[in-house]
Amino acid sequence: MDIDEFVVERLRPLLGERKRTETYFDLAGERKVRMGLNENLLVNRFFSDTLLFEAVKRLDVREYPPPKGWTAVRAIAEEMGVWEDEVLVGNGSDEILDLVAKVFLSSDGCEALIVDPTFEMYRFYALLAGGRARQVLTSRDFRLNADSVLSEIGEDTKVIFICSPNNPTGRQFDRDEVLRVVEESGRIVVLDEAYVDFAPYSLSGECTKYENLLVLRTFSKAFGIAALRAGYCLGNSRIIEWLRAAQSPFSVNSAAQQMVRLVLENRKVYDSFVKQVIEERNYLTAELEMVPGVEAYESDANFILFRLPDSAPSKEVVRRLSESGLEVRDRGSLPLLENCVRVTVSTRENNLKFIERLKEVMGELA
Ligand SMILES: Cc1ncc(COP(=O)(O)O)c(C=O)c1O
Incomplete structure (x- = not known):
């Protein structure tokens, strides 16, 4: 019996999602620095x-x-x-x-x-x-x-x-x-x-x-x-x-x-966390712009999109970052976003870890 035959035809492409499920399982582990899902780590943990x-x-x-x-x-x-x-x-x-x-x-x-x-x-x-x-x-x-x-x-x-x-x-x-x-x-x-x-x-x-x-x-x-x-x-x-x-x-x-x-x-307390996100976003944008070959786009959100030079394919960069425990999202397959990566603004400690490792990876691929 082939179960696939029973699945409504228009839903069959969903099977391609299996790979993504594996990524979700990865994220369920505690090990990764989570900069891929636009969560907000600048909300104070004790307060929440x-x-x-x-x-x-x-x-x-x-x-x-x-x-x-x-x-x-x-x-x-x-x-x-x-x-x-x-x-x-x-x-x-x-x-x-x-x-x-x-x-x-x-x-x-x-x-x-x-x-x-x-x-x-x-x-x-x-x-x-x-x-x-x-x-x-x-x-x-x-x-x-x-x-x-x-x-x-x-x-x-x-x-x-x-x-x-x-x-x-x-x-x-x-x-x-x-x-x-x-x-x-x-x-x-x-x-x-x-x-x-x-x-x-x-x-x-x-x-x-x-x-x-x-x-x-x-x-x-x-x-x-x-x-x-x-x-x-x-x-x-x-x-x-x-x-x-x-x-x-x-x-x-x-x-x-x-x-x-x-x-x-x-609400007022959360407004102060939002202010911190904006400060960190400005910091991270400036840091990204200083990485040779990287073009960072101005953001009004809690993440930043940046484009990598041809020498550093987004898929490979994201893979290497992930191997080092840093989760970011490759957006290079979306229209107009060739070789683009999205990173969530996080704590200063995580932002620094990310920038340091990104620079290393770019060096490895140069
Ligand atoms: C643009 C946009 N809309 C909606 C959502 C879903 O948010 P929620 O957690 O409320 O389901 C997300 C989550 O990343 C998002 O980026």
């Missing part, structure tokens, strides 16, 4: 542990969580100055992407337009749901051009995914260009602001003004609770209502919900 104990004390693990992340929904609505029916909380913002794809893209022929190069999960969830995905490229210097996006919209285009600050390029798109897409596309625009806390501006204040704008945020980055899985989106109550209807009732666990409440109560 203290909040976590507080969160855990408030719950009874015998009970199911408040349905549909209700405790967290209320806390976010209050913090952001919106109504509860304009907020959806998910098991990470990944769950919200999954729900968007299920609700708007799961019928044959429905298409997502994705501004690339970007976060790979938009395409993943669109295809998983049974939709199609089409890319529209940024300019060579990674800017969003509203006209290019608008001209690519077809009859079947239902959702446009824009990530700003964009992962992995790091820059935030021009506000007016994004708003033109929202205003003129007549499609649902998912604006993923996972990294916006490290950037100059947010469009979350606009999302209830437009019936087609969904702004996606996460607690995994600035608030450093990636392990608990909590993300949310803000938008018009009609869209939120549909997404909530498709969500399983208990997907957001109780500890995550309590923790969301607590981190928001302590």
